[in-house]
Amino acid sequence: MHGLMARRYYCLRKVIVCVCTPCILLVLLFFYITIVVCLSMNNNATPGIVGKSSSHFIASGTYRNKSFSPFPKTFWELHWQGDAYWNRLQLAIDRNFNPILRPNNNVKRRFQNSKFHESLLWKSFSEVSDLDSKSGEFQKLPQQMQDFVSHMQRRDYPILNQPDGVCGAGAKGEKEPPLLLLAIKSTEFNFKSRQAIRQTWGQVGWIAGGKRNNSEGKESGGYVRRVFLIGKEDPQELGVDTTELLKLESKHYGDILQWDFKDTFFNLTLKDVLFWSWFTQFCNQIQFVFKGDDDVFVNSLNMIAFLQDQLDMPQAHKTLQDFMVGDVIGAALPSRVNKSKYFIPDSFYKGLYPMYAGGGGVLYSGLLVKRLHSISKRVHMFPIDDVYVGMCMYRLNAHPVHHPAFLTFDFPAKEEEAVCSYHRILLVHKRSPVQVVRLWADVKQTQRQCWDVPLRDGNKKKKKTLSATSQ
Structure with a gap:
């Protein structure tokens, strides 16, 4: 009896071993593969749009050099899906x-x-x-x-009008390198906007800032220069030729930079590329650039004080190479609405946009302008200008910094009604020439009353995830 049971036990054990061993091996193999895949993903993964990574677009994990930019999975993937141009x-x-x-x-x-x-x-x-x-x-x-x-491959348009031998209109007797160049995108017919800017926030020469963030209570200031970036209108389409008028304006004010290309919305990117080239050649001493549209209102007094604060930061000479501040938008989707002026068909571009600063107005350093000029020769032009700047920034492994004082989408509800609301901002969009003149007069009139009002919270981390259709 015991012998029979022993034989049955022995046979059952052999059956269990024969059946279970392959299953156990398969489980172990699956576990091993899972661990290998996870480790591989951790080594090769790149963060989202906000972060930085050690894996680089040229060959992830094989060529480590800080001069190259990482490629987030949402942008510039190694293996493109589809056939977007x-x-x-x-x-x-x-x-x-x-x-x-x-x-x-x-x-x-x-x-x-x-x-x-x-x-x-x-x-x-x-x-x-x-x-x-x-x-x-x-x-x-x-x-x-x-x-x-x-x-889109052409970048060599001739200059029709430009400042006479200097980097924009400015004071003749500058006693120190200019702090800021105002580079404002305009069109031939927007004379009223240019004139409003010249009379208000776009004044040149020595501009005194506020006492903001200054423990000693000393007044800050700096020399400012100005240039308007303009393309060419087709007189046959519009029935009027403003060529001679613009020449007179350029001669009188010395702040017109015009190229011989058709001035369209999609060619705003071309203005950036050509401006970077011109700046690199003529503006060696400029410390900062404000690039914006001619329909914004800028509190230039705050901007001067803000930039002086940046220069007082520890190791400012290092951080200025990547310095860009504005209303930053992350993980934006291309507009697929064919009636929108921002419409980008998926046959032209697929993927999310990189992080970028809204084109209504952005501040960056003169050092960064020269780096953008260099890297732009490796990045194909894109129809949306601020998105293209974001693409070039990624290639430089640099990221724009968000500041709530840039209101490219206007004030939040009822905030504008406060007496000192325009003393708390650096920029607001969008304002007509008449509004710009009135707002500047109000800011000057209430300057003493609102002297100690701080900027909108620049330390508050605020991320935007917007569709490009809301620009």
Whole structure:
């Protein structure tokens, strides 16, 4: 009896071993694969739009150099999904800086070679355009997008009007390097807006700031210069030619910078690129730039004091290389509404936008302008100007800083009604020429009454996740 039970037990054990062993091995194998995958994801993962990472777009985890930018999964992925035109153009350039695909090339030297970058731009167009001409994709784009694509590779437009030998209009007897250049995007016909700015917040020369954040109570100030960035209108379309009037305006005020390209909404990006080039050549001493539209109101007194505070920061000379402050928008989606002026079809671009500062007005350092000029030669132009600046910032591994005193979407409800509301801001959008003149008079009249009012909380972390349609 005992022998029979022993034999049955022995047989049962063999059956259990034969059946369970493969299952146990499969479980162990699955567990092992899970651990390997998790470790791989942790090593290669990049943060969202707000963060930084050690993995770089040229070859994640293989080439570590702080001069290169990380690529968040929401933007500039190594493996593009779909066949969006801009994405393919940019990928054609990025491949040339991948040490795996180009193992025998000096990546750092190529990163700094300006002529090499320009040749890559043209080469990428020929590669991608040949494919599109065969598929007929170009003809499917909206007309304004076709117009943009047809000349988006060109960046060498002649200058029609420019300040006479200086970096914008300013004081002749400047006793120190200018603190700020006001670079304001305008059009030929917006004379009223330019004149309102000249008479109010856009005045040049020595401008005294406030005593804000100054423990010694000393008045801060700095020299300011001004330039208006303008393209060319088509006189046949509008029935009037303002060429001679603009020449007279340029001669009288010395603050017109005009290029010979068609002034359209999508060409606002071209104004940035050409301005960066001009600035690099003529504005070596400028410490900061305010780039904005001609329909904003700026409290330039606050801006001067704010910039002086930045210069007083510890190790300011290091932080100024990446200095950009404005109304920052993160994780914005391209507008797919075809009636919107911000409309970007998915056949042209796919993915989220990078973090960027709203184009109504933004502050950045003169050092950063020169870096943007250099990196822009490696980034294909994009129809939305502030988004394009964000793209270039990512390539520099730099990020704009949000400040609540930039109100590019106007005041929150009822906040504007407070007596000192305009003393708490750096910028508000959008205001007509008449409103700008009136607001400036009010700010000057209430200056003593609102002397100690602080800026809107600049330490409060405020993130925006907006669709580009709300701009």
